[in-house]
Amino acid sequence: MKFFRPSPSLATLLALRVSLSAAFYLPGVAPTDYNEGDPVALNVNRLTPAILPSSQQVQSLISYDYYHEFFHFCSPDGGPKKISESLGSILFGDRILTSPFKLNMAKNDTCKLLCTSRYDVRSSKFTNMRIKQGYNLNWLIDGLPAATLTSQVGDESNQFYSQGFSLGGVGGDQKPFLNNHYDIIVDYHRIPGRNERQNRVVGVVVQPSSRTQKISGGAVKTADCNSEQPQYLREDGDTEVAFTYTVYWIESPTAWATRWDKYLHVFDPRIHWFSLVNSAIIVVFLTGMVSMVLLKTLRKDIARYNQLDLNEDVQEDSGWKLVHGDVFRPPKNPMLLSIFLGSGAQIFFMTGVTILFALLGFLSPSGRGSLATAMIIFYTLLGFVGGYTSARVYKSFGGESWKKNILFTPIFIPGVVFSTFFFLNFFLIWKGSSGAVPLWTMIALICIWFVISLPLSFAGSWFGFRAPPVEAPVRTNQIPRQIPEQAMYLKPIPSMLLVGILPFGAIFVELYFIMSSIWFQRVYYMFGFLFVCYGIMIITCSTVTILMIYFLLCSENYHWHWRAFFISGASAFYVLLNAFIYWLSKLSLGGLASNVLYLGYSVLIGFLFFILTGTIGFFSSWYFVKKIYASIKID
Known part of the structure; x- marks a missing residue:
């Protein structure tokens, strides 16, 4: 199966509603309710390799900390703080930290300047390599991973959320560019009949883009997010990069209990x-064979063996009954x-x-x-x-x-x-x-x-x-019985290969x-x-x-x-x-x-x-x- 990750326009993302599946939500976390204007934390996680759309392959298994020294992402005042994680989360590589992003419930923000960073030659080469390898950024808002709207090959109407979004991309000239602007689209559900803390986060989509932005202003600097020129990282000198973001809040009919349905997609x-x-079918066939052996062959063998006179020549019989004196010998x-x-x-x-x-x-x-x-x-x-x-x-x-x-x-x-x-x-x-x-x-x-x-x-x-x-x-028996020559399919290697595949x-x-x-x-x-x-x-x-x-x-x-x-x-x-x-x-x-x-x-x-x-x-x-x-x- 092959999958691709399209990059829909912002208008498409704002207009589209992913249909809910019939799956029920798996319980485990109590909902967090927000008043309008309340701060909503955006936490960042590690950068992970993803499938390259061109080759449908993964080129690395190494994940990196979001605040790795070569990425130069913006950090909050006083430095990032760790978010408590479970033992299993740590073992699987999650490293969740706070971020400088400011989000307020149901309050849109346009072209907010996060910070400016300077990439030296070494950092540019490192980041460009990660872009070519198809690395994804991973954010969390109210426990929900920031996602990319994705479609399955051959069924573009079947769209779902794929965790993470791209660090950058590669242009037609095979030159990598860095995504330094983020359109953050947050779906929230308003609980009817409640006056306070009546909003809950039910979906997060991030559409990243690359823009060479101009910075203006004095003490309070602002950025111009209208540039269509991609942000390249020079490998022969320093590069100044401005990071900006826009936040859109969209009211959604999706209930909090089913908010994970959009992430839990079944591929065919x-x-x-x-x-x-x-x-x-295999199990029925095998069970039938074993039942036939047990009910027919073994029953006849046991009945015939029990009718023998054990004081006479028992060697007339053959098979599994002859090794009764050795079958329970310790291995x-x-x-x-x-x-x-x-x-x-x-x-x-x-x-x-x-x-x-x-x-x-x-x-x-x-x-x-x-x-x-x-x-x-x-x-x-x-x-x-x-x-x-x-x-x-x-x-x-x-x-x-x-x-x-x-x-x-x-x-x-x-x-x-x-x-x-x-x-x-x-x-x-x-x-x-x-x-x-x-x-x-x-x-x-x-x-x-x-x-x-x-x-x-x-x-x-x-x-x-x-x-x-x-x-x-x-x-x-005290003396082990001699074992006769075995058929080919009963020898160790052939029998293991024959049976192990089932x-x-x-x-x-x-x-x-x-x-x-x-x-x-x-x-x-x-x-x-x-x-x-x-x-x-x-x-x-x-x-x-x-x-x-x-x-x-x-x-x-x-x-x-x-x-x-x-x-x-x-x-x-x-x-x-x-x-x-x-x-x-x-x-x-x-x-x-x-x-x-x-x-x-x-x-x-x-x-x-x-x-x-x-x-x-x-x-x-x-x-x-x-x-x-x-x-x-x-x-």
């Missing part, structure tokens, strides 16, 4: 529905597998609870970073689940190094994730990006990890080791939209589709792994523990492959830092997805294996 919802229908490296399963269970419940809370409307897009904050909180509180699962599984495997299991379960996987995140953060610091996580935030994450997550995991492990182990329904196919479309929201700075809110896709992915992982483990046991191969984990977890390979294709087709990252960041975070996401899907596949297979071997009579 038919693709979502097609994906769901396609995934549902190799039980410690590592139990740690993976504990962390996987923790991620599984964290993901499910987060999606459910978002689906119910508790994680509103108006609460910046609320989704990431919720994920951190739920993962921390679910440390008990991770510790309990790891300890119980390790005890069931006959493990004896319980102290190592208690210690490594809350440290190994989170340690890998945090170390990778810490390493990638150095590239952001090197590039002077606003996305670099501050030191105090890193310390806060470590404190949350050690003060809350570790004790909960230790408590879960204590209960897990006190609980009885999961008993095997059959005895394990869970990935169930979430492919939603994964595309999630990736776009991360790298293209879009709001993702289709949690209904995501919830259904998550359920389909769980069913798909379970069914395909059970089916492959059944075939594995029928070939008299009882090494199913790690195989079940890797078969289902192999869908992470396709997630990484998709990320690589996305990197080649949708991104055009020129710098080392951006490429390292993209590949590093993609590998991190793939690793966590591997742990999640592998855990689903293992536990579903474990339940299946226990069920079928509990159904046969063993002397």
Whole structure:
């Protein structure tokens, strides 16, 4: 899908009303009411790379602070002040600060001079490069992001708000120009029947333009905003730039509760529905195959096996029943597998609870970073689940190094994730990006990890080791059985590649939209589709792994523990492959830092997805294996 960002005329913007969608507003923030003339704060956020209209690609992943020394934007008297942010907002790179803009409710202002700035050669080169890379400015008015009116390719009547607006543009001579004048159009809703504080902000659009403006006056300077000459930044000398703005207030029928509807645009919802229908068909097909195996083949096998005289030659029978004395033999490296399963269970419940809370409307897009904050909180509180699962599984495997299991379960996987995140953060610091996580935030994450997550995991492990182990329904032989030669499709690599593509196919479309929201700075809110896709992915992982483990046991191969984990977890390979294709087709990252960041975070996401899907596949297979071997009579 391709999108473009038109630059409509001011008259068009003033006349146009974007129709409201039928979606309900996700609650989370109480409205702020204003009297006419009350000051309305305009806060600024980081500068972010956007899709270039010419190539439909993103050329950088580095965000910059609004008051970066090379941009020379106007700052308020006394310097900008930080606006309090959530932990998730900080981790995702938001840096919200105050600004010198003066807005008053329902009061129009025309051609107000903000300040004049001088760009030296170095600043001009830096800013021109960011303009060529298509960077956007991001402002906030009453919690609403300043937006650009955007249309979808092929459907110009379907217009919506796209967050942010361009830093500048490139003329026909390929020469970049700086947008130094801003037409700020604020929609407000007047509450009928109220005399005081009866106005609420319900929409913000900014139309930037480039104008070489003349400054006049003595102590109180004014600017002439009628110039049509673009403002270029010279790279062979200093450039004087005047920043101006105009404010238009427009009364709107849009209610405060639905003001986000204009921002939450669904790009061709038919693709979502097609994906769901396609995934549902796959699930029905797989469930039918597994049901056929369980209800027909297994039932006949069990009945025939139970009718045999076990004192006679049982070798006449074959298949999965012959490995009953080895199928519950502990796997190799039980410690590592139990740690993976504990962390996987923790991620599984964290993901499910987060999606459910978002689906119910508790994680509103108006609460910046609320989704990431919720994920951190739920993962921390679910440390008990991770510790309990790891300890119980390790005890069931006959493990004896319980102290190592208690210690490594809350440290190994989170340690890998945090170390990778810490390493990638150095590239952001090197590039002077606003996305670099501050030191105090890193310390806060470590404190949350050690003060809350570790004790909960230790408590879960204590209960897990006190609980009885999961008993095997059959005895394990002392001497391992020899495994015959396996068919090609049952060997590790072919079976992983064959099975792993099915869970990935169930979430492919939603994964595309999630990736776009991360790298293209879009709001993702289709949690209904995501919830259904998550359920389909769980069913798909379970069914395909059970089916492959059944075939594995029928070939008299009882090494199913790690195989079940890797078969289902192999869908992470396709997630990484998709990320690589996305990197080649949708991104055009020129710098080392951006490429390292993209590949590093993609590998991190793939690793966590591997742990999640592998855990689903293992536990579903474990339940299946226990069920079928509990159904046969063993002397």
